[in-house]
Amino acid sequence: NHLKKYFPIKGGFFGGVTGNVKAVDDVTFKIERGTTMGLVGESGCGKSTTGRTILRLLEKTDGEVIFNGEDVNAKSKKELRELRTKMQIVFQDPYSSLSPRLPIGEIIGEAVREHGLVPAAEYDEYISKIMKECGLQEHHKDRYPHEFSGGQRQRVCIARALALNPDFIVCDEPVSALDVSIQAQVINLLRKLQKDRGLTYLFISHDLSVVEHISDTVGVMYLGGLVETGKTEDIFDNPLHPYTKALFSAIPMPDPDLKKDRVILEGDIPSPANPPKGCKFHTRCSECMGICKEVAPEPKDMGNGHVVRCHLYDDK
Template sequence: MAEEKKKDAAVTSPAEETNNQEKAAAGSIQVNSLEALQERIRYVDGLPKAQHDDQNVIEVSHLLKYFPIKAGLFSRLVGYVRAVDDISFNIKRGTTMGLVGESGCGKTTVGKTILRLNDKTAGQILFNGIDIHALPHEELRKLRPKIQMIFQDPYSSLSPRFPVNEIIGEAVKEHHIVPASEFSDYIDEVMLSCGLQPYHKDRYPHEFSGGQRQRICIARSIALKPDFIVCDEPVSALDVSIQAQIINLLMDLQNELGLTYLFISHDLSVVEHISDTIGVMYLGNLVEHGEKKKIFSNPLHPYTEALFSSIPIPDPDVKMNRVILEGSIPSPANPPSGCKFHTRCSKCMACCSEVTPELKEIESGHFVACHLYD
């Protein structure tokens, strides 16, 4: 720790400090020191935020989520895990945005931070023009039904001590979604629309299969008449046939109720099936973002290419041209400098390790952050 301090001191010597600040100002942070990161948090927080556009349900601008690392006897702050590192995107009403990336790249953190299940570190999240992270707690609680989440694990996301109708209906009662007299009929209706039978009402989660449980989770969400649902890998715990049912159910509900989804997954075929736009994340950054067709037909970022090459093609005659990524994802607590992907990139150039690439619109509605397209 003492050594690190020395290093920090060396890095932030007066001569270099101005230099550092300039670099930070340019958005090309090179140093993972505590001071530099805190400087970056301040810098990102100060960036101009996007204005609300009525056709967007969710507008994320310059979202930053750093988890503090504490150590020592007095839990001193020694660093940050850079889970989400300045990402911006919008989701249009009634569309689905797929968020893909390796495990640990910060997809779920984005989802949870949009719901304010985590506090943001910097940036802004607008839901229908309302800054979610600026709301007082009681107002946030009242807004909660409008933004829902479907969890990855249908086993742990249902309280084992409640029957289904209470799981679905608890928040409905809490927020007075329907009058008390219509409550029972409403729950029946919701269950039917999610492919559950009303006689399942009095059963407990442990009596259901995984797919049915996920339907209960979906029913719990849509019973609150939400505008926007974060689907956090809702099908990754299920087998393929059930996956299709759940995905189709989600799409049906979207058509029926005009829902907007943020669909987080690492399964590209599922994302291709459900999404209108796609965001590709790597180590807390959005490396590519755009309409589904454009990205699938023309992946620009080397990481996206590598990801897409891993999609299995159900034809034994096709020779798969896979791009194998070397090594594993670096630690988000100490990510590489410059382009975070440069340590594993097959097309790495000299500038990649020094300058952080910015998200640029290469063709209309297709953004990429890579020095190849500078």
């Protein structure tokens, strides 16, 4: 709710704070249990920072995060440690997020042991079971990350998260570093795990076709803010915000008859340290009106949970 994450800019003559990078600036959304919300937008728009701030890997500047009815930011260090088992993250790069010095069984089980999640006598069997569930062969337990392909390493990362028996996983570009042929396998694994375990995902990606495939709902971010949210089919079939339209017009269409007019976005993304006044997209919007330069648009509810922030629309 109204989540903000600002990073202070240090500098100036006395080395003081001269401003803020508003990486996440008043973001509100809700993910129903057992569903996936895709978060899309150009790189640097605040997707990853949103995911990390939700998990308190970064401390928020303002706003609140409610998980299973509990205020995540009100937790003590100790409570947060427990909560962390329920809220996990899978990163983009399965190469750098695995310690090269540990065998994969150890990588998957390290936190399980730390948290004492399973009795010592059942530990080995538990790790084998998790590995199998993630499509890894249990007799590979003693091998090291460098002995595996990128796709298998990402399975190890997923197994490590899953071993803690989470309810919610932030998947931050989990397939972006993988070959296209491998991406579908990892996506299918994530879907299967969701179905079997009732997991909830925040799926961060700049790849719109992957997001369309995996998400129940979608949020579109621009310059630290959500410009449009809704059910996946509504966002893809009927995008309303000029930014969403431009972003989605770049998706290659398999059927040439369905070809949409490609909207080319002019200009650079403005700096999040100094975002434009009014609608933050106005410097690049082909439909910009006078009011857009002065007044930030409020969220408009277009029905069926489809919400857009743009002066072109009124509440339904």
